[in-house]
Amino acid sequence: MADQPRDKGPSLKEQLWDPVAGFGVTFRTMFRKVVTEQYPKEKLPTAPRFHGRHQLNRWPDGLEKCVGCELCAWACPADAIYVEGAENLDGPTTDADGNPVQSGRYSAGERYGRVYQINYLRCILCGLCIEACPTRALTMTNEYELADDSRASLIYEKSDLLAPLLPGMEQPPHAMLLGNDDDYYRGEFKGAEQ
Numbered sequence: 001m002a003d004q005p006r007d008k009g010p011s012l013k014e015q016l017w018d019p020v021a022g023f024g025v026t027f028r029t030m031f032r033k034v035v036t037e038q039y040p041k042e043k044l045p046t047a048p049r050f051h052g053r054h055q056l057n058r059w060p061d062g063l064e065k066c067v068g069c070e071l072c073a074w075a076c077p078a079d080a081i082y083v084e085g086a087e088n089l090d091g092p093t094t095d096a097d098g099n100p101v102q103s104g105r106y107s108a109g110e111r112y113g114r115v116y117q118i119n120y121l122r123c124i125l126c127g128l129c130i131e132a133c134p135t136r137a138l139t140m141t142n143e144y145e146l147a148d149d150s151r152a153s154l155i156y157e158k159s160d161l162l163a164p165l166l167p168g169m170e171q172p173p174h175a176m177l178l179g180n181d182d183d184y185y186r187g188e189f190k191g192a193e194q
């Protein structure tokens with residue numbers, strides 16, 4: 001049987017050159033701009049159109065834009081949205097003795113989203129739900145900190161998703177304060193911020 005050639009290992013030139021080449025990479029990198037983000041100590045702003053946590057928006061008088069149509073839930077490929085609609089009932093919200101009764105107007109449509117949940121264990125933040133929403137009730141914020149140590153707390157309720165009341169808004173239920181159905185439908189209110 002013929003002798004196999006013996007492995008002589010790296011040549012002297014390779015032994016000298018390899019460390020120089022290796023440290024060359026190290027030194028070049030030392031003077032480059034650092035790209036590591038120091039999260040969570042430093043939080044950098046996201047891109048303006050980043051898809052983060054959802055928000056349920058309001059009209060300028062505080063009424064909810066969501067009309068409980070469930071189109072967002074049907075559009076969701078991850079089955080992450082649960083909506084239960086209910087009728088808006090114009091009229092008093094308390095009886096003659098001042099006790100609360102099941103009536104009131106929460107949105108400017110016929111119906112409103114009585115129950116609205118988004119399950120962030122399922123949501124892939126694709127944005128198809130906000131595309132489907134006919135009233136722009138549902139949009140996405142830039143908020144991305146959606147981790148938690150409890151599964152239950154990652155199912156966001158309507159109260160977690162509703163936009164805060166801004167100055168000039170009233171907590172629903174209340175009447176349509178800015179005009180009739182058409183005004184809300186077109187979003188044209190004289191003297192009101194939108």
Ligand code: SF4
Binds near residue numbers: 076126
């Ligand atoms: S962003 Fe996508 S996955 Fe998340 S709730 Fe909307 S449609 Fe569903």
Ligand code: SF4
Binds near residue numbers: 134138
């Ligand atoms: S958020 Fe929009 S699409 Fe979803 S139920 Fe409300 S109005 Fe309909």
